[in-house]
Structure formats: C-alpha cells, structure tokens
Amino acid sequence: MPHDDLPIDPFDRNDRSGRFEDELGAVLRTTGAAFAADNRPELVTGGLRRGRRRLVRRRLATTGGALGLVAVGAGGIHGAGLFAPSRSGAPAAVAQQPADAPAAPGDATAAEVPGEKDPQRATIPVDDLATVLRDHAPAGTWQIMNAGGTGHHVSGVYDDGRGRAAVTVGLYRAQGDGEAGAGQVTCPSKVHTGYDSCTTERLPNGSRLMVLQGYEYPDRRVDTKVWRAVLLTRDNFLVDASEYNAPAEKGAAVTRTDPPFTPRQLKALVTAEAWQPLLERLPVLPVRKPAADPGRPAEPSGPALQAALRSLLPADVEVTDQGGDAGYGYAVVDDGRGRSLVEINVQPDMSDVRSSLFGTGEVTTLPDGRLVKVEKRPGEKGGAGVVWWTVDTLTPAGFRVVVSAFNAGSQHEAATRPEPALTTEELKRIALSPKWQKLSAK
Incomplete structure (x- = not known):
C-alpha cells in the first residue's frame, strides 16, 4: 500500500507495530531526536506531505523524555530507539542534526543557512569509538558492525559467554544553552512508555545521568529488553549507550534474560573520561531556524x-x-x-x-x-x-x-x-x- 494511502493516527506516539514499523523500517530506529529526522524525504512523500510531516514530528518529538537519539554512521541512520515520548511539559531537547540528513523538498520547517549547504561531517573513526567501548566494558568478545568507517556512533555485538548482545554507543553535541539536552536525561512518563526502572542523578562534576531499564516494545510482545544510559555533560555533550538481551534490537531471538551490563556498568561506560577527546571532535553544525510563515496559524504551546x-x-x-x-x-x-x-x-x-x-x-x-x-x-x-x-x-x-x-x-x-x-x-x-x-x- 502506498504511504499516502495510509490512514493517519494523530496520537501514535510510539507505534512499534504494523504501519509505522513498516514506514520507518531500518531508516529510523528511534522514537526520539529533536533534530530533523522528520525532514527525510521518505517520511514526507506525496499529497499528505504537510500533514504527515507534522504527525511524524509529533511521533518523534522529545518533551522532557528519555528518547533515542539518531546517529549517522557508516550504516546511515541508527539509533538506540525504544521509548515513547514523556510528556513532562519541558522544552524539547535539540540534539546535533546529522550532516547527511537531507531536508525534504518543500519542507518549511527549516531555513537554509547561507554558505552551509554541506556542513562538515563528523570524522571520528569508528575504530576509535570501538576502542573506548571495549576498554570500558566488562571482558568479552566483540564484533564491531561498522568498523572502518567514520561517524558519531559505534555498533557491535558483545559476548561474555552467556549470550550474544547488541550494544550501541552514540556521541552528540546538544545545541543551544546548557539545558538543551536536559530532556534526554529525564525519565519518560509511563503513559507512553513501559519500563521497569528509571533513575536520574547529577554527578559531582555537574553532569547529569539517566539509566533506564525497559523493553524494545511497550506492549512486550517479544522478550527483547533494552537498557540505556545517557550522560549529559556540563559542557552540553551527550553520550548515549544502549544494550539488548539479543544480538540485534529487532528480529533476533533473545539469548539471555537481561542485557549483559548492569546499570552500574552502563554508568561506568558512558561516564568514561576517554569519550571527551572524541566528543570535542564533533562538528558544530549551523542552527536551522524555522522558516517564517506569518499567514499560517501556529500550533498551541x-x-x-x-x-x-x-x-x-x-x-x-x-x-x-x-x-x-x-x-x-x-x-x-x-x-x-x-x-x-x-x-x-x-x-x-x-x-x-x-x-x-x-x-x-x-x-x-x-x-x-x-x-x-x-x-x-x-x-x-x-x-x-x-x-x-x-x-x-x-x-x-x-x-x-x-x-x-x-x-x-x-x-x-x-x-x-x-x-x-x-x-x-x-x-x-x-x-x-x-x-x-x-x-x-x-
């Protein structure tokens, strides 16, 4: 069925089945990210462009919730994605927009920045990311899925002898002031997200940490668990790690009862000082300002x-x-x-x-x-x-x-x-x- 013929569900905050799953597929493995994932042409095709664009943005918006950030690496769009938006009423966290996420033709949600049509892409070697990941995880064997490339994230399969498990770590630069990434380290509302545990804390160095133990699907139709830790540093960088109790986040049988790293080990991973030199290599991308449209009514705050x-x-x-x-x-x-x-x-x-x-x-x-x-x-x-x-x-x-x-x-x-x-x-x-x-x- 063509996308434009699909019925529109305006309340679909975390559709992990059927229509929305097919729609996003491998392109988006996240329910969060306040950057322009919704600007991708495949999400705004045909006669429903304006309506569907807004609906996808509603589905992916972060509002004070612990949501998956999208990273761009050798494999394209990738994310830790699992959780529906929390609705705390806090401003949305704005993460660094991927350099290779093109805007949709006719999309009025962002204005071009003169001279910045091809912003600098991240040049962090995935092998450097993988080294930090291996050095700060418990002993085990690794298969790095995107080795040899460059980008913001590393993805691999870890095996400690008790079952293979997918693990991802992404690095991001939150844009705006010091509170721009706060939504990423705020526990989501259980109205839209089912999970077993979520904790937050402010560390002695001023960083903020969230650790969430949840599920790939809110209705738990399969036994895939996702445990996630997100660190927001004092200088507004984000380190986002996710682990699964299966060798892939979707479509793979579980291999163990729980993901391999404990919440304490996840915390140790994202707070490792070795990430800092790599975070500082993230490009500073231009802020895309909303295009003015004085004749169009605004959505209520x-x-x-x-x-x-x-x-x-x-x-x-x-x-x-x-x-x-x-x-x-x-x-x-x-x-x-x-x-x-x-x-x-x-x-x-x-x-x-x-x-x-x-x-x-x-x-x-x-x-x-x-x-x-x-x-x-x-x-x-x-x-x-x-x-x-x-x-x-x-x-x-x-x-x-x-x-x-x-x-x-x-x-x-x-x-x-x-x-x-x-x-x-x-x-x-x-x-x-x-x-x-x-x-x-x-």
Missing part, C-alpha cells in the same frame, strides 16, 4: 494546550497525570471507575488530508462547514481489552482538532474499565470548543 484541555474536561473526573508539547496534549483521568487516557492534537493547515480523513465513516457537516467524524475501534498498542473512541474535526480552512479517549491509563496496558471515562458527546464538545483556534491565533 504545550502549557496552553494542557490548560485548555483540563478546563474542558467533565467536572466529575480527577486528573492523575497530564503532559504534552506544541499541538499535542494528554490527561489521564479517573471518575472513580478506573483510569482513562484522553489525548488531543491541534493541527492547523490540514486541508490536504481532508479526503483521506473524512472520505469514509460516520461524518457530519455542521452549519458552519466543519466536518465531524466519530469512530469507535479497538486499541492498537497491545493493551488487553483496550477500546479507542475518537472525534475528529476539520474546518473549511483546514484547522483540525482530534480528541480520543481510551478505557485504560495508557494504550499499552490492559483496560481498567469497560469504556472510556468520556462519552463521544463529551469528546465532541472538547473538539469543537472555540478555545483551540483562539490559542492558535496567539
């Missing part, structure tokens, strides 16, 4: 959107968790009969997907020309018994608001109640509120 969503929820529900970023928000509510996840996406300039979104199903046209589509379907993230109710709306000018509710506190956990806490009429009232266009006009 995360805090404003969250506040508006909360004000529109029924009075008899308690909000137990909430978060979001620009254009997206969520709240976990409980009316005394079980937790229920509510999500909203506000997307200006979506006229080009009108026929794809509203060409079928239960669609009503209001007197002001707005289209309203109501859907009830099973959940898609593996949670047992989860149902998904959605109200999707679109104005004649292409301003889209879509609200969904689930009968569970997250899409990847089992249902906590027979139906969502909000009825479709309550979802419709939220989606049709004038607050969203007012927020976008500010």
Whole structure:
C-alpha cells in the first residue's frame, strides 16, 4: 500500500507495530531526536506531505523524555530507539542534526543557512569509538558492525559467554544553552512508555545521568529488553549507550534474560573520561531556524494546550497525570471507575488530508462547514481489552482538532474499565470548543 494511502493516527506516539514499523523500517530506529529526522524525504512523500510531516514530528518529538537519539554512521541512520515520548511539559531537547540528513523538498520547517549547504561531517573513526567501548566494558568478545568507517556512533555485538548482545554507543553535541539536552536525561512518563526502572542523578562534576531499564516494545510482545544510559555533560555533550538481551534490537531471538551490563556498568561506560577527546571532535553544525510563515496559524504551546484541555474536561473526573508539547496534549483521568487516557492534537493547515480523513465513516457537516467524524475501534498498542473512541474535526480552512479517549491509563496496558471515562458527546464538545483556534491565533 502506498504511504499516502495510509490512514493517519494523530496520537501514535510510539507505534512499534504494523504501519509505522513498516514506514520507518531500518531508516529510523528511534522514537526520539529533536533534530530533523522528520525532514527525510521518505517520511514526507506525496499529497499528505504537510500533514504527515507534522504527525511524524509529533511521533518523534522529545518533551522532557528519555528518547533515542539518531546517529549517522557508516550504516546511515541508527539509533538506540525504544521509548515513547514523556510528556513532562519541558522544552524539547535539540540534539546535533546529522550532516547527511537531507531536508525534504518543500519542507518549511527549516531555513537554509547561507554558505552551509554541506556542513562538515563528523570524522571520528569508528575504530576509535570501538576502542573506548571495549576498554570500558566488562571482558568479552566483540564484533564491531561498522568498523572502518567514520561517524558519531559505534555498533557491535558483545559476548561474555552467556549470550550474544547488541550494544550501541552514540556521541552528540546538544545545541543551544546548557539545558538543551536536559530532556534526554529525564525519565519518560509511563503513559507512553513501559519500563521497569528509571533513575536520574547529577554527578559531582555537574553532569547529569539517566539509566533506564525497559523493553524494545511497550506492549512486550517479544522478550527483547533494552537498557540505556545517557550522560549529559556540563559542557552540553551527550553520550548515549544502549544494550539488548539479543544480538540485534529487532528480529533476533533473545539469548539471555537481561542485557549483559548492569546499570552500574552502563554508568561506568558512558561516564568514561576517554569519550571527551572524541566528543570535542564533533562538528558544530549551523542552527536551522524555522522558516517564517506569518499567514499560517501556529500550533498551541504545550502549557496552553494542557490548560485548555483540563478546563474542558467533565467536572466529575480527577486528573492523575497530564503532559504534552506544541499541538499535542494528554490527561489521564479517573471518575472513580478506573483510569482513562484522553489525548488531543491541534493541527492547523490540514486541508490536504481532508479526503483521506473524512472520505469514509460516520461524518457530519455542521452549519458552519466543519466536518465531524466519530469512530469507535479497538486499541492498537497491545493493551488487553483496550477500546479507542475518537472525534475528529476539520474546518473549511483546514484547522483540525482530534480528541480520543481510551478505557485504560495508557494504550499499552490492559483496560481498567469497560469504556472510556468520556462519552463521544463529551469528546465532541472538547473538539469543537472555540478555545483551540483562539490559542492558535496567539
């Protein structure tokens, strides 16, 4: 099926199966990265370019969460990718954009920097990265997958005699001020990410460290575990290491119960002083500034959107968790009969997907020309018994608001109640509120 014919899921924050898995394939092995992975042409093809570009950006955005960074090495795009975005409301971490990630034709998300169409690429020999990796890991044998090349990351298969395991380490230069990479060392919300343990600490030298023990798939459809450590140095570099209990992150049978390195050993690996000379060789790339488009409404900011969503929820529900970023928000509510996840996406300039979104199903046209589509379907993230109710709306000018509710506190956990806490009429009232266009006009 061509990409442009695929239905669009505006809330797909961590789709690790089916459509999205096929879409990204080997190109993106991450759910994070606040650089321009979403600018790659294969993610923005055809007539749905603008709508799909924004949706991919929503899927990959980091907002205070521990998300996979993308590295460019001899094998192209590679990442530690496993975790869905946390929604703490913190600003997104902006990592160094890969030098060989081309912008999509017609993509208005970034402006060209004069004289910088071919920025300097990283020239760190992978063999140098591999040496540091071997020297600061427990004794064992290594097969380095991208030996002989240059780039930001090293990828290999490690064997200590108890089962072969994939290991990757990537180096990055966070752009902006000293807090630019903070989202990469903040534990994600369990609303979108299932994991066993996540710890953070500030080290005596001012660096910040996160160690997360999680899974390749949030619904744990396979037994592949991913343990990850990310160090944000005081001078704003990132060292990101991931390990698996299988010889590959996907498509390989597990070989051991847990990944080989303990959390303490992962910490020792990413905090090794030997990375510093290599970090300092990372190129400083020009900052790509958003292209000005004064005629286009903006997506509401995360805090404003969250506040508006909360004000529109029924009075008899308690909000137990909430978060979001620009254009997206969520709240976990409980009316005394079980937790229920509510999500909203506000997307200006979506006229080009009108026929794809509203060409079928239960669609009503209001007197002001707005289209309203109501859907009830099973959940898609593996949670047992989860149902998904959605109200999707679109104005004649292409301003889209879509609200969904689930009968569970997250899409990847089992249902906590027979139906969502909000009825479709309550979802419709939220989606049709004038607050969203007012927020976008500010």
